[in-house]
Amino acid sequence: MKRHEKYDVIIVGAGIIGLATAYYSTRAGLKTLILDRGKAASGTTAAAAGMLGVQVELQSRTPLYPLANESRRLYEHLEHELMERTGTSLGRTxxxxxxxxxxxxxxxxxxxxxxxxxxxxxxxxxxxxxxxxxxxxxxxxxxxxxxxxxEEAHVEPAQTAHAFQQAAVLQGAELKTHTEVTSLYREAGSCRGVLTADGTCFYGEQVVLATGPDPLTSSVHMDVLPIxxxxxxxxxxxxxxxxxxxxxxxxxxxxxxxxxxxxxxxxxxxxxxxxxxxxxxxxxxxxxxxxxxxxxxxxxxxxxxxxxxxQTNDDLPLIGPHPAIPGCWLCCGHGRNGILLAPASGKELVTAIITRNTSALTAFDPGRGSKVEYHSQ
Ligand SMILES: Cc1cc2nc3c(=O)[nH]c(=O)nc-3n(C[C@H](O)[C@H](O)[C@H](O)COP(=O)(O)OP(=O)(O)OC[C@H]3O[C@@H](n4cnc5c(N)ncnc54)[C@H](O)[C@@H]3O)c2cc1C
Structure with a gap:
């Protein structure tokens, strides 16, 4: 088994969610590795319309509203911040x-x-x-x-993902594309990294699964709300x-x-x-x-x-610690609003990883089971 140096955070999936998370983790000074089985932003992110539809999408005031609202505010700053750092426009209109x-x-x-x-x-x-x-x-x-x-706005999803990627790399992130993660690497029950299809082991203190609609393995997703x-x-x-x-x-x-x-x-x-x-x-x-x-x-x-x-069955994403695997975090299941929710999801997850305080993410607890409490659509 090939072994690699150790990272603070390994993010599996370079869609908009993984890339926004990498932006905030590197901004917080965490040594970050992003792995994607294909090219960056070539999954669902490439298919999106790019609406930041806080008001048109939400039919009622669900727990998604504060997250969506925070994201909308973050985008107002990110438009300038990312342009300044990378020269890439988000195409925000x-x-x-x-x-x-x-x-x-x-x-x-x-x-x-x-x-x-x-x-x-x-x-x-x-x-x-x-x-x-x-x-x-x-x-x-x-x-x-x-x-x-x-006040409703929209962005160009591919450009936005690219800007997050560029900024994360400028801040020190490593991105490896065409690298499929096949399983978590565990020691004494805790997640300590990932294993890839070519047999490489990447060590990470924390692993974030941002794999969009695709579960990593059925055993990893057994204890979390299905996507x-x-x-x-x-x-x-x-x-x-x-x-x-x-x-x-x-x-x-x-x-x-x-x-x-x-x-x-x-x-x-x-x-x-x-x-x-x-x-x-x-x-x-x-x-x-x-x-x-x-x-x-x-x-x-x-x-x-x-x-x-x-898509989850309660229309809320999974953002937070895996209920049964210490060291593994989820940031996925963003349904029809992943472009909108990416900045706040990444920022809040990184804050939770650093502080170990997940109180802001209770509604998005990946282990909330199959209870259906909220319906936004
Ligand atoms: C038609 C359409 C219109 C939409 N319009 C909007 C909109 O207007 N506004 C909005 O907010 N949202 C919209 N969405 C939703 C939005 O596109 C998604 O919520 C968002 O792109 C999800 O991003 P993600 O990063 O979670 O997933 P993805 O973009 O799919 O990224 C996941 C990444 O993980 C990688 N991956 C998966 N498994 C592995 C593995 N084992 N190893 C390594 N890498 C792996 C994949 O290759 C992929 O690159 C739309 C979606 C569709 C389909």
Whole structure:
């Protein structure tokens, strides 16, 4: 067995979650190694729309809200901080987002959202039908009104992950790609590193599993809340003129105006770990897109793809210590909000590793079992 020098932290998985964690661990002075079986940010992170959808995604005030809120605030600083350190832009755009209602049932749901968000101090504004069509003139007819969230933003996920990677490496992290971790290395029951497919052992005081939708091994994941694969398919299109100038969000389906003039449209949601882009999936995206913005029929499709969201059954991620393996931590299961939640997840996990105080992460305890207490969707 080949042996390597010892690290303070080994992070398995170089998606946005692992890379953001590496950014904060190196910033705290921890000697950090990141391992990925493929290229960095080539998993689910590459498939994301990049919405930082605190207000459009959360239907009620769940334990996800403080984490999402913290992440949103961190992104405001990270945009400048990472640009300064790496020269890479996150592509952060504060476009605002609009959630229309086409029926009185939908309007009642929006009123509830407006109520909790206003009470939480969020900026949320009602639009009449005519104000809505002023903002989104190409939206299909029949909307009764909308909520407008003017602070909603989005980033370019690949650029953001790359910026975290560059900054972490500049701060001393080592990144090894095309290096598959096959198991944890244990001594007297505690995790002391990882073993890779070529038989190498990397020693680490602490190991963080940030493997997205893929469990490391079934035995490691036996005592933690399961992560299911939730496949999503999406497209990017170029219209003859802008289809939307603000993010349009309706029943978990969205149009996101990207800085290069394209519109990102998605996404499907199907329990599956299959990563193929299918006629059925893209057909569903295009059908729903045309129902919402008929003019999309004339747009050129510039890209289509599929990705697998790491989904838990209570819509909350797993962030914290493994319940049965000392020295092993989890930071995964971020579902449809991993881009949004990456900075706060990484920062809070690193704080917990350093202080051994996990009180801020109670709701995300990986050992919370299969109890379903919260539903955000
Ligand atoms: C269509 C779609 C749209 C989305 N839109 C948004 C959005 O608008 N906003 C938002 O916040 N979120 C969005 N998401 C969700 C978001 O993409 C995910 O929550 C996030 O990317 C998860 O990041 P991750 O780092 O946990 O996983 P990943 O990006 O999958 O990274 C995990 C990494 O671990 C590596 N790995 C796995 N096993 C091993 C192993 N054994 N050894 C070594 N390496 C390993 C993989 O190669 C991979 O690189 C969307 C998802 C989809 C599919």
């Amino acid at each position: 504060v476009s605002g987002a609009i959630k229309p209602a086409f029926s009185s049932e939908e309007w009642k749901k929006l009123e509830k959202i407006e109520e909790w968000q206003a009470a939480a101090g969020e900026s949320v504004q009602r639009l009449t039908a005519s104000e809505l069509y002023d903002e989104l003139p190409r939206l299909t007819a029949g909307a009764k009104g909308a909520l407008y969230f003017q 299911e694969g939730m496949k999503g398919e999406a497209v990017r299109v170029q219209g003859k003129r802008p289809l939307v100038t603000k993010t349009l969000y309706h029943q978990h389906f969205y149009f996101v105006p990207k800085p290069n003039g394209e519109t990102l449209i998605g996404a499907t949601s199907k329990a599956s770990r299959e990563r193929t882009t299918t006629v059925e999936g893209i057909g569903e995206v295009l059908h729903r897109a045309e129902q919402l913005v008929p003019e999309v029929a004339e747009a050129e499709i510039t890209k289509m793809w599929a990705g697998v969201r790491p």
